[in-house]
Amino acid sequence: MRHRPRGQHIIRFEGVGLRYGLGPEVLQDVDFALPAGSFHFLTGASGAGKSSLLRLMYLGLRPSRGRVTLFDKDIALTRRYELPALRRRIGVVFQDFRLLDHLSTLDNVALPLRVRGVKESEVQKHVPELLSWVGLADQMHSKPPTLSGGQKQRVAIARAVIGRPDLLLADEPTGNVDDHIAMRLLHLFEELNKLGTTVVIATHNQFLVDRFSQHSRLHIERGTVVEPEDEA
Amino acid sequence: MSLLSRRSDLPLKGDPNSRFLPWLVALMVYLSSIAVACVLVLAGLVERWDHDVSGTLTVQVQPVPGEAGELLTDDRVRQAADLMRRTPGVTAVRPLDKRQTLALLEPWLGSAELVKDLPLPRLIDVSIDTAVRLDLGGLADRLGKSVPGATIDDHRVWLSRLINLSRTTEWVAIAILVLIGFVTSATVVYATKTGMSVHRSVIEVLHLIGAHDDYIARQFADRAFSLGFSGGMIGLAMAVPTLTAIGWAAKRVEGGFLPSLSVPLSGWVVVGLLPVLAAILAMYTARLTVHGVLSRMP
Numbered sequence A: 001m002r003h004r005p006r007g008q009h010i011i012r013f014e015g016v017g018l019r020y021g022l023g024p025e026v027l028q029d030v031d032f033a034l035p036a037g038s039f040h041f042l043t044g045a046s047g048a049g050k051s052s053l054l055r056l057m058y059l060g061l062r063p064s065r066g067r068v069t070l071f072d073k074d075i076a077l078t079r080r081y082e083l084p085a086l087r088r089r090i091g092v093v094f095q096d097f098r099l100l101d102h103l104s105t106l107d108n109v110a111l112p113l114r115v116r117g118v119k120e121s122e123v124q125k126h127v128p129e130l131l132s133w134v135g136l137a138d139q140m141h142s143k144p145p146t147l148s149g150g151q152k153q154r155v156a157i158a159r160a161v162i163g164r165p166d167l168l169l170a171d172e173p174t175g176n177v178d179d180h181i182a183m184r185l186l187h188l189f190e191e192l193n194k195l196g197t198t199v200v201i202a203t204h205n206q207f208l209v210d211r212f213s214q215h216s217r218l219h220i221e222r223g224t225v226v227e228p229e230d231e232a
Numbered sequence B: 001m002s003l004l005s006r007r008s009d010l011p012l013k014g015d016p017n018s019r020f021l022p023w024l025v026a027l028m029v030y031l032s033s034i035a036v037a038c039v040l041v042l043a044g045l046v047e048r049w050d051h052d053v054s055g056t057l058t059v060q061v062q063p064v065p066g067e068a069g070e071l072l073t074d075d076r077v078r079q080a081a082d083l084m085r086r087t088p089g090v091t092a093v094r095p096l097d098k099r100q101t102l103a104l105l106e107p108w109l110g111s112a113e114l115v116k117d118l119p120l121p122r123l124i125d126v127s128i129d130t131a132v133r134l135d136l137g138g139l140a141d142r143l144g145k146s147v148p149g150a151t152i153d154d155h156r157v158w159l160s161r162l163i164n165l166s167r168t169t170e171w172v173a174i175a176i177l178v179l180i181g182f183v184t185s186a187t188v189v190y191a192t193k194t195g196m197s198v199h200r201s202v203i204e205v206l207h208l209i210g211a212h213d214d215y216i217a218r219q220f221a222d223r224a225f226s227l228g229f230s231g232g233m234i235g236l237a238m239a240v241p242t243l244t245a246i247g248w249a250a251k252r253v254e255g256g257f258l259p260s261l262s263v264p265l266s267g268w269v270v271v272g273l274l275p276v277l278a279a280i281l282a283m284y285t286a287r288l289t290v291h292g293v294l295s296r297m298p
């Protein structure tokens, strides 16, 4: 086996391919590794496979081939009961939010804490704090169906970051908000990144990518992750 | 009742299960309570009857008429006594000879001289180990077949047959209880699986957020417990009047041989526990079902 220094990378893809059912390979020969504490934009045309790549990263899918190593664990060799511990280190903002419609904003954001068994007093302290930070203090007891797209997005983001994840994966997290709020959310992600969280943001918002150009990019083209050509 | 008010992340309250499961459990608890009462009442009866048929019994051998009758009768008495001796549980067999029989009858029939030529039945005293339950019905049949004219005390044989019937009925009632448990479990399995497919996407989100299978299973289990318990209470509410009515009816017919047909106190305790038992059964079934389904997911 190849020698590889441990703990350097949060996540590593080696020769990964993915197909849905019997369809063609959506991703192929994907090779990359993200150093701990790094910040990345994941770019690519619509349908390029950004969401699919994130799904592989948050263990929502298993690769059809190749190896995914997450927090130094080979996912193919990981037992089912070990998955929750890995998933708790990951915060995900889903492209379609995936909020639970029957739960209030507060309960939605509290979920990651509650599945960890965090004390209710802690939950009642931290969740409202974060909700006011993302500007939803007065929507605490509303349910998702009554919220606007942008508000839902912020609830989804709050739920992803409440557990202070080691890895934050966000799928088009600024798709439904105006640039002003998008900037604010990006700053939230940067704050988290400064505290040590590795961040990957899938986006097609060129304005943001340009505005935060100090961050590295993962670009998907023809089903694989490539080094982005610098803007011409 | 923290179990009934525990928070749930799954919207299980509005499920179709919530409507049919309690009624099914109610029916099952109702039927179980009758079966339980049946078992306990019969067990009480059998115990009394058992006491009545243990101890000693008497075998009668009809005399054979005619010249050689005396000898033939002696022979039959010997055969009957041998058969009794070979029967497990019999501790002593004492055939009474003609003189002893006459002595026994003297108070009623007067001087032995007068009746000694009458064809009197001959008696055999048999002692039975009280710890052993003899099937007197079977014994009487065997005796009648191998020794013509030999019979066992009628009342006892009849009681013994009644005991056998009661025991069979008891087993049937217990089998019905087990069956009810299976049906209830199977329904909970079905309801849980339906609920899981309805809430598939919520379960997926909980998983992705890092919930263990048991976190999800417990929510289904809590729900099954409260549905089972409320259904069980309805069943109990229906069972109490029924059992009371049966008790009253039994008191009326209570003659010599049906000592007590009413449900004993222990029976009421067991019946009172049935809703809790049903709820616990539903809870564990739901929990195991969820674990089973989830473990087959990727």
Ligand SMILES: Nc1ncnc2c1ncn2[C@@H]1O[C@H](COP(=O)(O)OP(=O)(O)O)[C@@H](O)[C@H]1O
Pocket (backbone or CB within 6 Å): A020, A023, A026, A044, A045, A046, A047, A048, A049, A050, A051, A052, A053
């Ligand atoms: N659940 C799915 N089943 C089948 N095909 C899918 C599924 N999700 C995505 N795809 C296909 O995979 C490709 C990449 O999709 P996606 O990862 O959503 O791209 P992006 O997020 O970059 O828009 C598309 O061709 C899409 O049709």
Ligand SMILES: [Mg+2]
Pocket (backbone or CB within 6 Å): A050, A051, A052, A095, A171
């Ligand atoms: Mg997408």
